[in-house]
Amino acid sequence: MEQDKKSFRKQMLKMRDAMPPEKRGAADEARNRRILSLDLYRDAELLLFYVSFRSEADTLFLIRQALSEGRDVAVPKVEGTELVFYRIGAVSRLVEGYRGILEPDTKSVTDEAVPVDFCKVAPEKAVLFLPGCAFDANGGRMGYGGGFYDRFLEKYPELKRVALAYEEQLVEEVPRERHDKRVDVIVTEERTLQTGRKTEEK
16 A cells, blocks of 8 residues: 555646646636635634645645735644744745745744644634645545644644645545545636535544
């Protein structure tokens, strides 16, 4: 199974990386418009975004938009083997961190990044946006092999999970193992899929 996952991940990443920039940009614009129109975005009191990197579905526009609206926004920082989300006030204050991905600058005494205390967050009022290599209609998600989001969701299973993807990243079935967490919603440039994860996991 692990070798199958590695091969599949490599194939899907190669496909995503090969998308023409103009096609990716148009898809990002369409998906971002779709996100901004969703009730789950408008009603959320805390928006937990990943910071898009390389060929990932764009979140930088969404982060800037949410901050301009005065929304409560947090992004992750890799600390050891865990993801820690920090509230931020500006994209410009992010710095390169794990593997070159932009993260909150927690070493600067002037930075306003504050770690989220999830004990004080109502799960139904927070939305977590996740990246990935591939997804399926049942909520299956293939990440990058580090397990960061799976471990994070093990600790906070009630958070609403929204995957951002390009239409090409949707497959019939993602290779999954027992520890791989599923998502509630998948948003591409063409559609919004409700996966029924919570109903099926009860």
